[in-house]
């Protein structure tokens with residue numbers, strides 16, 4: 036851990052010089068176009084430690100890196116509500132320095148021959164900014180140069196129209212209906228008969244079949260980008276009810292309905308189909324509604340449409356093979372299957388009856404390998420024919436993911452694929468992600484049912500004659516293109532051919548059934564009426580696992596007593612209304628977005644904070660664990676332990692043009708409380724109550740205490756004006772010089788009332804012992820500072836899941852010994868994986884700081900993964916620019932708002948999203964309520980509260 040951290044953690048950029056003083060604006064505006072001249076404030080290169088040496092790295096004031104690439108972000112606040120086209124032009128250049136060239140070469144960074152930039156209208160709680168991000172080097176005529184300045188032109192385009200497509204009320208809100216949740220694991224036509232209804236507890240005697248409807252969306256994994264439309268609430272599906280007309284559910288009556296499983300087939304480039312594995316759920320849910328007032332939705336028929344322009348007698352067949360057994364680095368959305376280590380050759384049988392031999396079978400195989408050198412190979416054979424030999428790329432750490440595509444010409448129905456890994460060393464371990472096969476197949480009935488669609492049939496104005504062979508006598512074809520409204524196709528049979536004509540301007544998908552064999556869904560449970568869609572505005576949204584509802588409600592009441600409006604909802608309720616009943620993390624974001632969209636751009640009506648009241652894991656499907664209380668968002672990268680991020684920021688991106696881009700601005704404060712048992716929940720809420728009553732709200736007269744704690748005397752004193760800075764001794768004083776001291780100077784200049792307590796390891800004697808190097812005095816000093824109390828305790832340096840620093844200056848037993856319950860701190864760590872909270876197999880040091888019921892922290896702002904380069908330092912700077920600030924009413928900020936502001940002002944790549952708030956985001960930091968100004972010292976105001984006077988008289 037430490038070694039890697041050393042490699043990565045070595046850069047820190049410019050001090051807290053505001054970029055806006057350094058960038059010269061020459062603004063010229065016309066009716067439509069506004070332009071800005073922007074200079075890049077290059078600094079002298081920084082001399083930083085890297086892998087046991089010191090190197091020079093390029094530096095720009097107030098800017099960071101996008102992983103290893105330097106980058107520059109320009110941001111400008113906009114008025115109005117238009118979208119903009121952004122054009123970057125008029126570049127000027129400076130010679131690159133020798134240090135620049137050495138750096139770019141060392142890290143194999145390609146320099147483009149023209150400027151590479153991205154732009155975005157970023158929106159933060161209704162405030163719009165344009166951001167332009169660029170890589171500040173260009174290769175001109177073969178010579179690498181620095182970009183010195185450029186012009187940004189903004190051209191207003193259309194007015195942004197706010198979407199407000201959330202229904203006012205959920206269908207699940209109808210208390211006069213009975214709701215039954217069912218699930219399926221595959222696409223198919225499902226049958227519900229009397230026995231199934233009875234097994235769910237429905238009294239079929241007296242049930243009118245016309246009172247039955249089925250709801251559900253069949254979306255698969257919800258789209259991550261907010262701009263992609265999706266169904267809201269639950270959509271009523273068209274179903275077929277046999278024996279409905281007599282109003283009686285007879286013994287032989289039944290329902291047929293089409294259900295989509297959790298994984299969706301998607302079209303990719305090159306006319307290929309790929310299956311998107313749902314990373315969150317192995318099932319998809321539907322809801323049976325029994326209601327005498329709900330209008331029955333029933334399948335309609337479609338007749339042939341006009342004269343055909345083309346004939347379809349073959350179709351695009353796609354199948355995928357994928358096992359989910361292992362998360363390679365304990366993070367990310369992708370899970371891997373078979374291991375190629377003890378076994379290096381594995382075979383997979385694919386069978387495609389009626390395959391069209393004149394079209395190649397197209398394979399795609401995804402793997403990941405930890406090869407550290409080149410020379411290893413992945414060899415693919417069909418039968419005895421080697422069809423593709425591929426180099427496995429080498430990677431400096433963890434795994435490299437590769438996707439190999441290859442064709443088998445003249446395929447036959449039997450396609451035995453063999454994957455052989457030819458490795459140079461037994462240390463090379465390779466994992467299979469999935470195999471996908473696309474082939475062209477004759478349109479002939481197979482199995483009990485099958486799906487077909489023909490990408491070739493699609494063209495404007497096309498009417499396709501579909502000619503299906505060998506449809507069984509009872510068989511039928513449904514058009515399932517409209518996901519919740521299948522239609523029965525009315526074709527004609529002539530001999531062995533079933534034929535129908537339909538328009539194919541766009542792709543249509545069909546399922547053919549033998550009319551006899553159907554699947555049966557699983558019963559999940561009854562659903563109580565719920566109506567999250569009808570909730571009104573609230574400041575704070577608490578999302579809890581159903582197991583912790585009572586403590587979540589207690590927490591909500593604490594906030595309500597402070598005039599904060601709160602909703603407490605369960606994950607299950609959210610899934611029912613926002614992801615059709617199955618687990619999907621995006622449903623939680625979409626729940627918040629409903630309130631945000633309804634605010635229609637007015638920040639006063641937007642929720643402020645979202646609290647995730649439950650621990651989560653990287654394992655939402657419970658493949659290796661069962662500890663996923665409030666699920667986490669993991670990024671797609673799943674092969675590198677740094678890049679396979681977990682980030683709760685995802686839940687705070689509310690605008691329509693956002694997902695998780697570097698230029699996306701968080702609109703909500705997000706915090707997570709690491710609760711995995713009801714006891715945890717109680718202890719955590721107790722801590723909030725103690726902090727709230729003894730800390731944040733001491734000045735408003737609520738000094739009575741809580742949960743059996745009656746001694747509040749310890750909460751007085753100077754702790755609320757103290758902060759502790761702890762620095763590791765590694766890297767030639769880097770952490771002191773580039774982190775702690777600049778932060779201290781900023782706080783001294785802007786918040787002179789705050790007292791710093793510096794614990795720099797280098798200032799203490801290091802002692803060699805049996806267990807290695809130690810700093811016993813630092814160890815003791817940290818505990819003594821924590822016990823004495825401090826508003827903020829900040830550690831910067833090396834660390835990992837089991838504690839801080841090689842010399843073990845913070846350890847888990849030590850954390851558990853802390854009893855500072857009346858003086859809980861905000862614990863800030865800028866170190867690797869100190870709080871990798873999403874690992875179900877262990878509780879990290881950071882988690883213990885929060886979980887200690889007798890002390891430790893009220894909240895943490897901490898890293899959940901290792902961090903690249905200077906992200907620690909720049910995030911730390913932005914944190915200290917916000918943590919002691921006040922809002923417009925001179926109130927201390929909430930933890931959520933401190934974190935939101937910190938994130939939105941950090942000019943870094945995605946790695947900044949590794950910083951996570953563990954704690955209640957709606958809790959105000961316990962700064963003294965009344966602002967202290969220097970000239971009040973000698974004229975004690977009668978309004979000054981007791982503790983602040985003590986603080987000042989120290």
Ligand SMILES: [Ca+2]
Nearest residue numbers: 278281283285
């Ligand atoms: Ca009947």
Ligand SMILES: [Ca+2]
Nearest residue numbers: 357370371468
């Ligand atoms: Ca997989």
Ligand SMILES: [Ca+2]
Nearest residue numbers: 158690700702
């Ligand atoms: Ca936003």
Ligand SMILES: [Ca+2]
Nearest residue numbers: 650872873874
């Ligand atoms: Ca955990």
